[in-house]
Amino acid sequence: MKTLVVYYSRFGSTAQVAQGVAQALGAELRKLELARWCTVGSLIIRTFLRRYVPLKPLDVDWKAVDRVVACAPVWAGRPANPLLSFLRHAPLENKEVAVLLTTGGRRNPGARAAIEEALRGRNVRLTKVDMLSTTKVSLEELRQQGAAWAQGLAR
Numbered sequence: 291m292k293t294l295v296v297y298y299s300r301f302g303s304t305a306q307v308a309q310g311v312a313q314a315l316g317a318e319l320r321k322l323e324l325a326r327w328c329t330v331g332s333l334i335i336r337t338f339l340r341r342y343v344p345l346k347p348l349d350v351d352w353k354a355v356d357r358v359v360a361c362a363p364v365w366a367g368r369p370a371n372p373l374l375s376f377l378r379h380a381p382l383e384n385k386e387v388a389v390l391l392t393t394g395g396r397r398n399p400g401a402r403a404a405i406e407e408a409l410r411g412r413n414v415r416l417t418k419v420d421m422l423s424t425t426k427v428s429l430e431e432l433r434q435q436g437a438a439w440a441q442g443l444a445r
């Protein structure tokens with residue numbers, strides 16, 4: 291199964307986690323970037339208004355990808371808007387998607403529903419949504435925790 295790992299990170303923690311995931315899976319890694327810079331506050335407001343932001347195009351051979359693992363922080367109880375934008379607009383039809391969210395340790399009960407809403411109406415199999423707290427965790431430990439999480443994914 292060919293896996294692609296994508297991530298959005300504002301302050302660097304999720305980037306470390308995603309690197310650990312990609313390394314453990316031997317997968318390609320791509321960074322999600324906004325087409326135009328936005329403040330975190332304006333991205334959060336857009337999430338609550340259900341508006342998605344444009345992202346820079348990714349250099350990916352989508353036909354060769356069977357599974358996407360997507361990593362992003364939680365902001366105000368929801369996955370960061372760039373992740374939701376990616377899930378909404380990327381050509382994910384007939385692929386599996388697993389999501390690993392980084393958090394400050396809260397429960398964030400609305401996070402999964404926001405992901406399901408972004409994928410609604412698409413033929414995408416959402417296999418996993420998990421959360422990993424990055425509070426007081428070193429960069430090296432973040433990579434290790436990302437790798438350990440990836441070991442739990444089916445090969």
Ligand SMILES: Cc1cc2nc3c(=O)[nH]c(=O)nc-3n(C[C@H](O)[C@H](O)[C@H](O)COP(=O)(O)O)c2cc1C
Nearest residue numbers: 299300301302303304363364366367392393394396
């Ligand atoms: C504006 C903002 C809002 C946040 N809201 C939440 C939240 O609702 N729940 C939570 O558990 N963590 C929250 N966090 C913590 C982040 O999810 C966590 O620090 C994440 O790992 C940051 O990822 P990054 O370093 O890749 O940007 C918030 C952080 C920021 C900056």
